[in-house]
Amino acid sequence: MLRDGMSETLFSSGTAAPPPDGRLEEIHRLLLEYFGEQRPRAPWDPLSQFIYSLLSSRTKTETTYAVVAKLRERFGGWENLRDATLKEIEQAIGDVTFPEQKAVQLKGSLEEITRRYGSLTLDFLAQYRTDKIRTWLEQFPGVGPKTSGAVVNFSTLRRRALCMDSHHLRVVQRLGLTARADAKTTEERLMRIVPESWSAERMDEDHQLVKQLGQTICTFADPKCRQCPLVGLCKHGQRQLAVDPAGP
Numbered sequence: 001m002l003r004d005g006m007s008e009t010l011f012s013s014g015t016a017a018p019p020p021d022g023r024l025e026e027i028h029r030l031l032l033e034y035f036g037e038q039r040p041r042a043p044w045d046p047l048s049q050f051i052y053s054l055l056s057s058r059t060k061t062e063t064t065y066a067v068v069a070k071l072r073e074r075f076g077g078w079e080n081l082r083d084a085t086l087k088e089i090e091q092a093i094g095d096v097t098f099p100e101q102k103a104v105q106l107k108g109s110l111e112e113i114t115r116r117y118g119s120l121t122l123d124f125l126a127q128y129r130t131d132k133i134r135t136w137l138e139q140f141p142g143v144g145p146k147t148s149g150a151v152v153n154f155s156t157l158r159r160r161a162l163c164m165d166s167h168h169l170r171v172v173q174r175l176g177l178t179a180r181a182d183a184k185t186t187e188e189r190l191m192r193i194v195p196e197s198w199s200a201e202r203m204d205e206d207h208q209l210v211k212q213l214g215q216t217i218c219t220f221a222d223p224k225c226r227q228c229p230l231v232g233l234c235k236h237g238q239r240q241l242a243v244d245p246a247g248p
């Protein structure tokens with residue numbers, strides 16, 4: 001399955017891309033069985049999701065939610081955040097990583113959205129195709145495929161996309177679903193094997209499950225393959241078991 005305008009390319013092994021298969025469906029099933037039903041997201045408007053996603057890189061989810069709640073409380077509307085000084089914004093987002101850099105990106109993006117659209121909203125994006133929206137969003141400093149994927153998938157735009165954050169990227173690469181590559185290429189490769197029947201909501205749930213695995217079991221420094229519900233499907237996990245069959 002290819003997205004609009006995306007040409008057929010070679011798969012990681014150098015052979016033609018395989019037809020859609022059941023791997024993602026099976027992974028999803030096993031993760032649901034292990035972690036249980038995920039609480040459905042109450043989607044935010046696209047601008048609020050954009051602000052959250054800009055702030056969230058290398059920051060814990062609960063910290064980013066708390067910072068966004070603090071911003072709402074302190075500034076009332078996003079226009080007031082846009083018009084605040086860099087120093088005020090930096091201070092208000094002090095709990096996320098790289099607040100100095102993110103304050104510049106945030107203020108610059110909010111000003112640029114206002115300049116281009118005439119007011120501070122991203123609701124107008126709903127009338128555009130998903131690939132157009134993502135290209136438009138990725139023009140802003142600090143916005144890459146992870147952030148654009150989050151905005152289109154998690155917000156009220158509710159488009160089919162996979163948010164390739166560091167956890168999702170690491171897990172799918174260890175599983176051997178895709179060869180090592182950047183977030184954009186990895187998402188493109190995964191989208192070819194996402195079942196046609198998966199809605200935007202289902203892809204959001206899949207992301208939540210995979211991220212949870214990355215945060216708790218398939219961690220960066222210490223993947224706990226023996227405890228992992230996906231070990232039977234995982235190239236990295238199988239290698240680990242073969243190297244250390246009597247391990248913990």
Ligand code: SF4
Nearest residue numbers: 218225228231234237
């Ligand atoms: S088996 Fe190991 S490497 Fe594979 S997904 Fe699970 S924890 Fe990660």
